[in-house]
Amino acid sequence: MTDSKKLAEAVNKRRTFAIISHPDAGKTTITEQLLLFGGVVREAGTVKGRGSSNFAKSDWMEIEKKRGISVTSSVMQFDYQGKRINILDTPGHEDFSEDTYRTLMAVDSAVMVIDGAKGIEPQTKKLFQICKMRGIPIFTFINKFDRDAREPLDLLNEIEDVLGIETYPMDWPIGMGRQFMGVYDRYNHRVALSHPQDPANPYLPLDEDGQVIGENPLAGEGEWKDALDGMELIEMAGSELDEEKIAKGDQTPVFFGSALTNFGVKTFLETYLKFAPAPSAHKTEDGKSIDPLAPEFSGFIFKIQANMNPKHRDRIAFVRICSGEFTRGMDVTLERTKKPIRLSNVTEFMANTRENVENAVAGDIIGLYDTGNFQIGDSIYTGKQDIKFEKLPQFTPELFVRVTPKNVMKQKSFHKGINQLVQEGAVQLYTGYNSNDYILGAVGQLQFEVFKFRMQNEYNSEVIMEPLGSKTARWVDPEQLDPKMASSRNMLVKDRYGAPLFLFENQFAENWFKQKYPDVKLTAKL
Numbered sequence: 179m180t181d182s183k184k185l186a187e188a189v190n191k192r193r194t195f196a197i198i199s200h201p202d203a204g205k206t207t208i209t210e211q212l213l214l215f216g217g218v219v220r221e222a223g224t225v226k227g228r229g230s231s232n233f234a235k236s237d238w239m240e241i242e243k244k245r246g247i248s249v250t251s252s253v254m255q256f257d258y259q260g261k262r263i264n265i266l267d268t269p270g271h272e273d274f275s276e277d278t279y280r281t282l283m284a285v286d287s288a289v290m291v292i293d294g295a296k297g298i299e300p301q302t303k304k305l306f307q308i309c310k311m312r313g314i315p316i317f318t319f320i321n322k323f324d325r326d327a328r329e330p331l332d333l334l335n336e337i338e339d340v341l342g343i344e345t346y347p348m349d350w351p352i353g354m355g356r357q358f359m360g361v362y363d364r365y366n367h368r369v370a371l372s373h374p375q376d377p378a379n380p381y382l383p384l385d386e387d388g389q390v391i392g393e394n395p396l397a398g399e400g401e402w403k404d405a406l407d408g409m410e411l412i413e414m415a416g417s418e419l420d421e422e423k424i425a426k427g428d429q430t431p432v433f434f435g436s437a438l439t440n441f442g443v444k445t446f447l448e449t450y451l452k453f454a455p456a457p458s459a460h461k462t463e464d465g466k467s468i469d470p471l472a473p474e475f476s477g478f479i480f481k482i483q484a485n486m487n488p489k490h491r492d493r494i495a496f497v498r499i500c501s502g503e504f505t506r507g508m509d510v511t512l513e514r515t516k517k518p519i520r521l522s523n524v525t526e527f528m529a530n531t532r533e534n535v536e537n538a539v540a541g542d543i544i545g546l547y548d549t550g551n552f553q554i555g556d557s558i559y560t561g562k563q564d565i566k567f568e569k570l571p572q573f574t575p576e577l578f579v580r581v582t583p584k585n586v587m588k589q590k591s592f593h594k595g596i597n598q599l600v601q602e603g604a605v606q607l608y609t610g611y612n613s614n615d616y617i618l619g620a621v622g623q624l625q626f627e628v629f630k631f632r633m634q635n636e637y638n639s640e641v642i643m644e645p646l647g648s649k650t651a652r653w654v655d656p657e658q659l660d661p662k663m664a665s666s667r668n669m670l671v672k673d674r675y676g677a678p679l680f681l682f683e684n685q686f687a688e689n690w691f692k693q694k695y696p697d698v699k700l701t702a703k704l
């Protein structure tokens with residue numbers, strides 16, 4: 179076998195995805211079940227035990243343990259049925275959506291978890307839209323059917339209406355809540371019982387007409403009849419399963435289940451693996467497409483995280499490999515500086531340990547121990563061809579604070595902390611145009627709180643944050659700028675690349691400015 183054949187085989191085994199959901203829909207519970215099937219964790223309850231010492235394996239940081247929220251994305255890898263699965267965890271809290279958005283740039287498909295009683299919630303919608311924009315396949319798991327949920331048809335209609343994606347139910351719930359008896363598994367041609375008489379055999383096979391072969395313990399139940407009616411309606415009026423549409427993100431296969439009682443997750447995983455795409459091509463800024471099977475190595479950094487291991491105070495740059503193969507000790511070019519860098523200190527992620535990685539291929543995520551060389555969005559590659567991957571999405575912050583060190587003698591740790599946390603993308607940094615003011619911008623208040631906590635915990639720097647409230651950031655052409663245009667209602671600052679922008683107090687202040695300086699062009703994003 180040639181090397182390129184081996185590479186193709188390895189790459190085509192990879193399935194890299196993220197789970198998106200509104201907080202509390204059940205993402206952690208499902209992740210835990212998946213890890214259980216993958217043999218990564220041995221008992222349920224090890225991923226997130228809120229309020230217990232057994233903290234979430236996917237939640238590394240102290241603050242996450244304390245608050246029970248998942249602040250940062252982490253990576254989990256396991257093998258299942260011949261596939262190597264990489265799950266990228268994403269924070270559910272909306273204040274960290276920027277982190278989540280960047281993570282979604284590093285996956286090939288997404289799993290959307292919906293609470294069966296609540297349907298589409300605000301965060302589901304936002305995250306879905308990013309996946310849709312990327313055109314990646316989206317698979318839906320409607321969870322918590324062991325509790326009272328909404329009617330399945332109602333939920334499917336909501337997905338179609340609110341998210342604008344066609345649904346294809348792969349199965350159909352039989353009852354719900356206490357009467358949840360299982361699902362009519364249309365795709366796998368069987369009925370899966372949630373309370374089978376023989377736990378080793380929870381399935382009833384179906385004949386060609388969709389009738390149960392042999393004895394059907396549910397035959398007399400009203401829920402069974404309702405499920406058949408629902409299925410019949412869908413067969414007549416619903417869409418056809420269309421692999422092409424799934425691949426483009428125009429149709430979502432929908433599964434029903436209950437993660438907490440571990441019902442439906444395995445079927446979901448196994449069916450998902452039949453449809454989920456292998457690593458896809460990634461676009462470069464100049465419009466080229468990098469084939470995952472290309473022999474040269476390439477990748478981009480979608481996340482930087484400091485101090486995942488408090489004992490070592492390390493910083494890790496997360497790289498999505500887009501093509502070729504990584505081998506330990508290889509030399510790559512860092513696109514931003516065009517300088518060579520040797521990748522010798524690398525980590526692989528698991529739920530319980532971070533083990534050193536010898537080699538990894540397109541689709542995998544590797545973590546590089548970083549001493550300050552990397553920035554979010556950086557591309558790295560081998561070979562002569564310059565590769566710069568498309569820009570990662572960046573949010574324009576809406577909330578601002580002025581930040582100063584509490585102890586003025588501790589400027590050094592203050593600056594070090596700020597610079598590192600800003601490079602990680604935890605918050606955005608602005609400086610006064612004509613002053614040394616440090617102004618931080620964020621999408622949500624919680625980002626500031628995490629920043630403050632980490633400054634103190636990791637850099638031993640207590641900070642004072644003076645809230646400046648919500649503002650509208652508008653960049654201005656330096657050629658047209660006169661510092662006298664600034665006022666208390668439109669602060670003038672520089673971003674971290676030195677580009678000037680105004681922070682307008684409100685729409686009124688912006689309109690006033692536009693009337694006063696009609697020729698000055700303001701832009702929402704750099």
Ligand code: GDP
Nearest residue numbers: 201202203204205206207321322325436437438
């Ligand atoms: P996340 O915020 O999306 O990660 O949600 P979690 O997985 O932490 O779940 C939120 C809450 O819902 C927890 O109390 C879970 O035990 C519960 N939960 C998750 N899945 C189910 C389910 O299938 N049925 C029921 N009844 N509760 C569930």
